[in-house]
Amino acid sequence: MRHSYSKSSKKPFGTYTAHSMFRSKYRYSQIEILNKPFYENLEYPLGSKQSLYAVISRSVYLNDRDRDAILEYAAKGNQVFISAEYVDAQLLDTLDLNVQYVAMNSLFQQVDTAGPMRQTSVTVHRQDSMKAASYGFFYLPFEAHFVRPDESNALVLGTNDEGSPNYISVVHGNGRFFFHLNPEAFSNYYLLSGQNKKYAEEVFSYLPAERKTVYWDDYYRIGRSPNKNFSLFDVFLENLILKWALLMSLLLLLLYIAFASKRRQRAIPIKPVNSNASISFVETIGRLYLQKKDNQNIAHKMTTYFLEHIRARYYLNTAHLNAEFFSSLSRKSGVDETEVKQFFQFIQQLQEESHEVTDTELLEYNNRMQQFFTNKYEIRSTRYG
Structure with missing residues (x-):
């Protein structure tokens, strides 16, 4: 089943429910939907302070300009919330974070399991003295987790059913990043199971209570490549030496087609292929x-x-x-x-x-x-x- 994470989709893996809860939390804020790469939104309106950027997607991959822009955005005092199965590796590396996505320890071990799907759960650390509740549903196990985030001065906010951190926050400049590795937990399928809506409420409770502007990203959700607008010819045209090399190569190719293509060659007989025992x-x-x-x-x-x-x-x-x-x-x-x-x-x-x-x-x-x-x-x- 396709994981669209679309804010308007009421299908199992849409995020209609999560988006409605998000709008309810920030009902007094200006909420805008972004449909362009992060870099193109930086100057306006993302250049202002006291805002929140949120994205729920299967993967978030950034090019160099988008990566620098989102780091600068957070450093100015803004908040970034990213929930994705795969987060841009260079962004995590810049923040000194390490993620283990798949548990491969049973690849060559004969392990007695009941199958790939099972009852799996997640937990959010509460900010009060009450015991943290566990929220679960029947799905593939949430194996992705951060490796030793405390060494990077990150704060663990939630864990999977193995007790490994899957929701953390880390300070960058005057702002903060929130990383969540299980976007399925914000799907309609998950939030409409039992009391799981409370899980999203507890996750969102760590986000700032008030923000002047809130941005809900709809660009990276579609799975666009960070190099979508990139062309190989751009590299040649931006470099003068490569540009002339390209033009000379094209000229030589045209000369070869004009003169050498008239050459005739006798037919080469087909040689039987030797058998390989x-x-x-x-x-x-x-x-x-x-x-x-x-x-x-x-x-x-x-x-x-x-x-x-x-x-x-x-x-x-x-x-x-x-x-x-x-x-x-x-x-x-x-x-x-x-x-x-x-x-x-x-x-x-x-x-x-x-x-x-x-x-x-x-x-x-x-x-x-x-x-x-x-x-x-x-x-x-x-x-x-």
Whole structure:
């Protein structure tokens, strides 16, 4: 089911309920909806003080200008609330924060689990002396959490059902950032389950009670790339030397087409491809496994081969599959970091003992692995990365 987090959507993973609660909290403030990148909103009206910027999205990725702008915005005394499954890594790194998105400790361990979905819950630390309440629903476990946020002078405001911090605040300049890693907790599906509306109220209670202006972001929610307006030709046109190099290359290409294209070459006979006995042997063994329907064993061998490929090609240690590993693999392979994490989540699911691997999943596994191997950025990144 699509996680739209749209303020006007009443579907399970829309945020109509959360947005209504937010407007109720700031009913005396001017509330504006933003539909442009953060940098383009900075001069006006986001340049003023005593305002709040809020975004609930699946992911928030920023380019350099947007990242600098949002840091400057907070430093001036404004507040920033971000609830997203994946937050821009460089923004977190600037604030000295580290996030562990996926628990991969069971990738090669046969763990007895009841399945990927279960009763999961979250908790907000109360500001009074009362005991914190736990709010839950039946969904995928909220595994994303901050790693040792106290070392970065961050204040832990909430935790997941494992007791790991998933909601924190950190001071920046004269303002403050609020980071929440489970946007599903603000979906209609979650807030309309039991007494879960109180969870959003407790989360929002840490935000300033009064703000002159409140901005609800609707740009990053759609999942736009931070480089949406970026063109490769912009790099050449902004640099005089590269611009002339491009023009000369185009001129030489036109000359080649005009003169060299008239050259004729005799037909080259087709040479039969030599047979490879090792490939035939592998195909025979593969058919034996398929006949036995031992999909679990095949998936395990594919995983072993895939990890060996990563170690041999990218020189990465696969013993600890954590956020640093995902970031390094994404940088060296050219594959988007979100896709890398999702692929390893899929691998983890296939490795679970209680999970019966179907033919469809096995075929999907093979196709996704091949797409990873043939990524168009892979050759470039392995040569220079």
